Amino acid sequence: MSKNQRKRVDVVSVKLCKESSILYEPRKIAVPEDGANLLRRFLADSDREQFLVVTLDTKNQPINVNVCSVGTLNSSLVHPREIFKVAILSNANSIIIGHNHPSGNPEPSKEDLSITKRIKEAGEIIGIKLTDHLILGEEEKFVSLKERGIL
Numbered sequence: 001m002s003k004n005q006r007k008r009v010d011v012v013s014v015k016l017c018k019e020s021s022i023l024y025e026p027r028k029i030a031v032p033e034d035g036a037n038l039l040r041r042f043l044a045d046s047d048r049e050q051f052l053v054v055t056l057d058t059k060n061q062p063i064n065v066n067v068c069s070v071g072t073l074n075s076s077l078v079h080p081r082e083i084f085k086v087a088i089l090s091n092a093n094s095i096i097i098g099h100n101h102p103s104g105n106p107e108p109s110k111e112d113l114s115i116t117k118r119i120k121e122a123g124e125i126i127g128i129k130l131t132d133h134l135i136l137g138e139e140e141k142f143v144s145l146k147e148r149g150i151l
Contacts, residue, residue, distance in 0.1 A: 016064070016089045028060045029131075032144035035096045036134050038062065043100040043136055049076040051099040053083050055092035056131065063090045068097075078115055080122035087128050095123070098134035106137030108145065116145055 022041065029035045039052055042065060051069040054062050066086040069076045076099060087095050097119060099112075108116075112135060120130045132146040145151050 024062055029062065032132055032134060032147055035132060036136060036142040039098040039134055039136060046100055047102055049099055049102060051076045051078045053086055054096040055087050055090040056094045058093045063092060080119050083119055084122060084126060084128060092128055094129040094131045096132045098136065100136045104138030106135045106141050106143040108135055108143060116150060120151060
């Protein structure tokens with residue numbers, strides 16, 4: 001075999017890196033409002049759309065929160081592989097996804113509904129359930145796609 005027919009292959013490892021931590025009460029996410037309150041801690045006063053993933057253990061306790069995407073004033077590019085990357089590395093049982101609408105109106109767009117469907121389907125394939133998709137608006141307003149019967 002000549003030198004030109006060989007290729008160097010890197011040996012790698014993959015791991016999560018903790019950036020910081022927060023205290024979370026009530027420890028477990030029992031209702032959509034619990035999830036919205038957790039997400040609000042990260043999305044308050046954001047002038048751009050941000051898409052977050054909350055990974056959950058088997059008792060619906062948050063394992064970690066990941067800012068998956070930071071977008072523009074009215075959109076955020078999201079792909080299921082980016083969402084489930086952190087969930088797989090965290091050994092998550094399920095996830096909650098959420099994002100803000102800087103306009104203040106939490107009503108889901110067609111794109112919000114479409115990406116929710118794709119993420120739900122991807123989760124079913126790999127065995128990590130999408131528990132809810134929360135869209136936060138101004139003040140305390142939010143929409144739960146689970147409560148709307150979309151999930």
